[in-house]
Every structure is written in structure tokens, then in C-alpha cells.
Amino acid sequence: MRYLSTRNAGPGSAAYSFEDVLLAGLAEDGGLFVPETLPALEQAALRGLAGLPYAEVAARVVGLFAGEAFEAADLRRLTEAAYGAFRHAAVAPLVQLDERLWLLELFHGPTLAFKDLALQLVGRLFDTVLARRHEHVTIIGATSGDTGSAALAACRDRAALDIFMLYPHGRISEVQRRQMTTVDAANTHAVAIEGTFDDCQDIVKALFADRALRQELNLSAVNSINFARVAAQIVYYISAGLALGAASGRAISFSVPTGNFGNVYAGHLARAMGLPIERLVIGTNANDVLARYLTSGTMSLAPVVPSLSPSMDIQVASNFERLLFELKGRNGTAVANDLTVFRETGVLAADDQGWRRASQLFAAHRVDDAATLATIADTYRCSGVLIDPHTAVGVAAARANMSEETDTPMIALATAHPAKFPEAVARASGIQPPVPEPLADIMERRERVTMLPNDFAAVRGFLRRHARRPRPNRGAA
Template identity: 50%
Template sequence: MRYISTRGEAPALGFEDVLLTGLAADGGLYVPESLPHFSLEEIRSWRGLSYSELAFNVMYPFVDDAIPADDFRKMLDETYSVFSHKAVAPLVQLDTNEWVMELFRGPTLAFKDFALQLLGRLLDYVLEKRKQHVVIMGATSGDTGSAAIEGCRRCEHVDIFILHPYERVSEVQRRQMTTVKGENIHNIAVRGNFDDCQRMVKESFGNQSFLGGKTQLAAVNSINWARIMAQIVYYFQASLALGGPDRSMAFSVPTGNFGDIFAGYLAKKMGLPISQLVIATNRNDILHRFMSGNKYEQHQLEHTLSPSMDIMVSSNFERLLFDLHGRDGQAVKKLLEDAAKGPVSIEDYRWRHARKLFDSDAVDDKSTCDTIREIHEQNEYLLDPHTAIGVRAARNCRRDSSVPMITLGTAHPAKFPDAVAESGVTVKPQLPAHMADLFEREERYTVLDNNIAGVQEFISKHWKNA
């Protein structure tokens, strides 16, 4: 399997190099040169498999020239054995043909664990094989940071630097990052927003001279192809649990950076019958404005009750644009250059092609709270604010009530107790036993100004071989 850049100017790479490179040399994102495709008969034969067995079938075509099958199976078994539910991604029914897929049963209580627990093991495997050291640099709007630290903290060949927006993540999210002990773990609170953090990461990948040529950066954000690859699996899992592939499914995906829903788009291209994908956003609604009106325009970022989606620059959207433009890297490059200057649209026929699969909705804080309260009153089931946005968007955008609608439950409600309290629900969500003492643990993090030079200087001084 070879991987190419969405901007068409970087060399094609194999899986190992894509894993370690993150952002392509031309500023683009790596995607497979071609996708594996599974027949309905083949997908049907996967009924009854464990999650790790299913994950092997879905993902191995992406890595088969880099990792022996037995080694990859072992990685997957280890990855998903740490999840707290035997089904790994269990389904909970809310109403007739309406479901939530709980993707928060991993060690950090968020869907990011599905990819980042695996990514840590992949990095360890490849870096040990190459006898190479890397510096992980990532930006988080809340959940990626803790999942990346948890997934990579035992890796012998990495130093981890995670940027989060200062005072813009929930206390649980922050403490999950800042209370993990390890000399190779560094949390940086940036006086800015997530887009500022993400911009610094992208610019640093584009020019790594601040590392003095002694090491290289590796990505844990969803620009890393391995993140997307791992997220494809649970679309297959949900479908098989509810009668697929003999019936089509619809999914509602709370998303800010577009990675999780792009994985669903790929699942469909790989042969899984999916009739609808709903982009569920909060007030930071650039994706909704594009999908509903063909206008891609950045607005001022707003702070909401769903901080993991407080994102205005959706990196993975570039991967969809690449497909919509017939995989023409030059066209994508020009479009994104124009988008940096002002509003852009794509040709109407391209936009209408996207609308055949995608719908979208933007849900404000009031509607988020209303949904948390309504679902709790109806089912005694507690949603976190991001999943609540997914449920509300699913109900607002649903095309066909006979098609199962599955909302991806992206985080545990205990990560957002303030949002739950604001909804009027009096039940306080409890952290699971392994996090019961979270608020008693010592925190370690450094607050830095919104200045890339200062952040790069900090990294250059604090990685282990500096």
C-alpha cells in the first residue's frame, strides 16, 4: 500500500514512513493511493467476530507490506483488551431504530482511544525496528491529548509534547493530561484557542529546523493516517451488530476536525452500505455552513459547552476535498490558499455529489442542554454534550426512519460535569474506578504565550537528547 499527498507534490510513501511523517512535505495530508474494497459476502462473513478480529480484517490491507500479520494481530489484541466493555464499542438503544454507539470505554473515556492506543503500539514497533527516536507534537481541543499521552507514555523512543488551549478544556480533560507521570511527557497550555495550537503544530511540521536535525516530529493528531484507519472499524462493527451489510445504516457524528466522519465516508467507499452521514457541529459551524450552503468561510471561534468541537479549521476536510476534486492535488492546494484569504465555494456539481451522502446541523448550547435533559428523562441515560449534539443533529436531519440511525457517543459524560449540571439533570456523572482519585493527583503543565517561537524553544530544550 502506497500513500499520496492531498496536494500532489510530495513523494508517495509506504505505511511506516506515513506513520512517522504525519503532514506531507507539501503541506498536504496522506491518503491511500487506492482503497481496499470488500464484497457484501465478505462483510457478512465477519458477523460474530471479536472487535480485534474485525479490526484486523478491516485494517490489515493498509499495513500488510509493513507489519507481519501475527505481529499486527497481537497489537490489536493488546489495544482493545484495555477497554472496559467486552464488546469494546457497545450499542445502546434510545428509541425505535435509534442508537448510541459508546466509544468511550477506553482508558481515557473518549473515542480517541480507539486510534491512539493502537498508534502508540505502532510507533513503538516501528521505532524499535528502526532504532529511531521521535518527538511527538500534538494539539488537542480536549480528548486527543489525554488519549495520546495514555497511548504513547510507555513508548521508549518518544518524547511527547501536547498543546492545549489554556482554560479552554474541561477540568477533567485537563487533569487527564497533566497528572500522568513521565519524564518524556510535557503538557503546554497555550494562551489561545485550539486553532492557534493546531496552526503551531502544522507550521512546526513544515519547518523542523528548531530540532537541530537531531530528531523528527511525529503526529498524533488526526492528520496522521493511522488515526483515520483505526476509526473505520467501528462503522463496520455497528453495521454488523444491527443487520448489516444486508441493510443500510445512517450515522450521526459529532465532529470538529472531520476525522471521525471521514472514516465513515471511507467505510462506505470500502463497501459498507451507508445511506447517510450527518455532520454534527456546535456554534463553530464551518462544516455545516459548507455542507448546507456550499460556503467555506472561517468565523471567529466561540467557546461552547462542547469544547472538543471548538474548532474552525477542520484539517481532515482536506481529505474529502481531494476526493471531491477527482484527487487533483493542485486544485485542492489552490482552493485552500483561497480559503485562507476569504470565503470559497466549490463547483455546484461537486457540492451536490457530496450532499448525496452528507447532511449537517449546528446545535447551540441551549439545544445541547435540552437534549441531555430530554434523553435522561426518557431513558435515564446520560449523554455528554458532544454526543447530545450528535443525537439532536440525527433527529433533525434524519432522512428515513426505517434506516437505523447510529450516533457516535464520543465521550463519557463524567468528562463534562458542568454541561450536565447546566442541562438541569441532577444526577452527577461519576468517573470510573480507575479515575476516582483524578482530582487528588498532582498536575504538571507549562503555560506559554500564543507564540510559535516560544513553543518551539521549549520543545527544543526539553526533549530527552536536547
């Protein structure tokens, strides 16, 4: 399996191995990695996965993308270690809300969010490859809430890496913040930036564009820009689909609370591989740049609006570049040109063909805070299930896109445990969500955090002062 950059895919372009993609995170030209060819899952292959434990499905699916980088037995060992400590035996169980609507619970990992399903595995992949190469990396990432805690938990105490997570000060929930700032490990750093999540992402991209720094610190990423994370997220779409009959050809649909586009993009790849997905619904909050693109064909920046679903308070969806690469016929030059215009003008206009194609691939629905609260309340009243605000966006979008003309089941992704957002859940339902064990004493733990201005130079200097220096840098494959 080989990979290309979304900004450099012409004749003679460099191709990268899975190991290179894992460790680099972002291509040197600023593009995102995508598979040269997408592996196929025919119906016979889906039948072969049906009924297997989640860890086994993960080993087989991720193995399709890892190619020769990992032996099958090694991947099974890593997936069993990654998911063995999850609090539910099924890892990602389905809960039925009504006749055709299901919740896919993705919050049974150590930090109570869907990011754990990818990052618990990705952290172990890093460990294995770094030991094999005798290397050290410095991981830098931006988080709108849940990625940060999941990444720090997955990477803590790993000798071959340091990790720095940037988050927008005052724009995430207290539980989300404390899940990052109370990680007590010498190789982990929570950094509060005086700005928005998009500001944090811009700083991370600028750090990766600094070639001298990238080489000095051997920079890497575990955000969803890292394709290894996307590959691991494909697994739960397949697992959920199989549970509802996809192996026999039964169609299913998914509704995905969406901010940075990585989660729903994994569903898009699962469908392209052969999973019979009828509809992929994007649920957005008031920061509805993706919904506006799908309805108008134009992506235009607007100020970030704080919402009850802060992990989705995003205007620049980094993973959209991967879809844009497809819509542009895998023309990396066209992608780079479009993104340059977007940076300069704040507007990205699709051509008619690209817009029509995107609208065929995805539906979208905007859910404001009032509708979010109403959905939390309605879901609890009708089913007795408490959901967090992000999940509520997905459920509301699912209900808005369920047709009476089909019996296709709709699966809404439950992306975070309600206890991570107790104020919003209690406000909507009148019920204080029960506190799971990982959060039992989080308000008493000591916080470790560095506050920095929204300034590239300040963050760069902090990294250089606190990151351990790696061994000689790797080369491209």
C-alpha cells in the same frame, strides 16, 4: 498499500509506505496522506467479519491499510493488547435509545473518549515500527480536549518517543485538562497555549513546515491528520454496522459530533469501502463552519465561540483537506491553491460540482448550547441514559435527520463519557454522572503543565530544549 499527499498527486509524485505515513504524520509538502487506492470490503468480506471480536475485526481492517508493514499475527497481537484493557467486553457496544436510534459507546477506554480506540493501537504501532527501524521520534500535536489525554496515555513511558500536546488554555473542561496534566511520565509534556485550538493547530502546522526542526527532532503526529488513526477509526463503523445487519446488506446511518472532520471522514471511507451506509450526518455546535459549507458551498472563518462541547470548538477542520482532495478530482495542485486562498482570505468557495457532491455525501445540523442541554435532559428522561454534551450534539443531529419514510437504523456516536463534563450533564439532567475508576482521584493528582504564549518561536524553543535527540532521520520510501 501506498499513499499520496493531498498536495502533490500528479504524475511522478512520491508514494509512501504505511510505515512512512505512520511515522511522518504529515507530508513534507504540508499535505495529508491518503491511500493511493482504497481497499474494498465486498459483502462476502463483511459476512466474514460478522460475529468476530472487536480486536479481530480491527486487525483485519487495519491490515488492509498496513499492507506488508505488519504480519497478520503481529497485528492481532497489537489489537488484542490495545483493546484488552477496555472496560467493556464489546469494546464499542451499541445501546438502543428507541426503535430506530442507537448509541455507539466509544468511551470505554482508559481516558473515556473515542480517541482511545485509535490511539491505544497507534501507540503500539509506533513502538513496533520504531524498534524495527532503531529510531526515535518527537510527537507534536494540538488538542481541543480529548486527543491530548488519549495520546499522552497511549504514548507514556515509551522509550522511543517524546510527546508534546498543545491545548488552548481555559478552553477545555477541568477534567480534560487534568487528564493531560496529571500524566506522570518523563516523555510526556502538556503545553497550555494562550489562544484557541485553531491557534494551537497553526503552531503545529508551522512546526512541521520547519524542515530543519522536522529533521532535527524527527517530528511526527498522532492527531487525526495521521492516517493510521483514521484507519483505526474505520473499525468501529464496520463493527457497529455488522451488529445491525450490514453483512446481509441492511443499510445503516450514522450521526457524528464533528469538529476536526476526522471521525466522520473515517465513516466516509467505511462507506466508500463497501459498508452500506445510507446517511452520514455531521453534528456541529455553534462553531458551524462545516454545516455552513454544506448549506452554502462556502467555508468562511468566524471567531471561535466557547460552547458546552469544547472539543468541537473549531473553525479550521484539518481533515476536510482529505475530502477536498476527492472533490477536486485528486488534483493536489488545486488543493494547495485553494488552501492558500483560504489562509489568505479566510474563505473557501466550492465550485458547483464539488458542493453538490459534498452535499450528497453528508448532511449537517447545527446544535446550540440550549439544544444540547435539552437533548441531554430528554435522553435521560426518555431512556435513563446520561450522555455528554458532544454526544448530545450527535443525538440531536440524528433526530433532526431521521425520516419517517425509512426504517434505516440511525447510530449516534457517543464520543465521551458524561463524567468528563459533569457540570453540563448535571445542569441539564439534575443528575451527577457517576465517576468511573480512571477519574476517581484525578482532582488530587499533581499537575505538570507548561504555559506558553501563542507564539511559534516560543513553542519551537521549548521543543528544542526538552525533546531528546533522535537517531538519524528516516528517508522517504
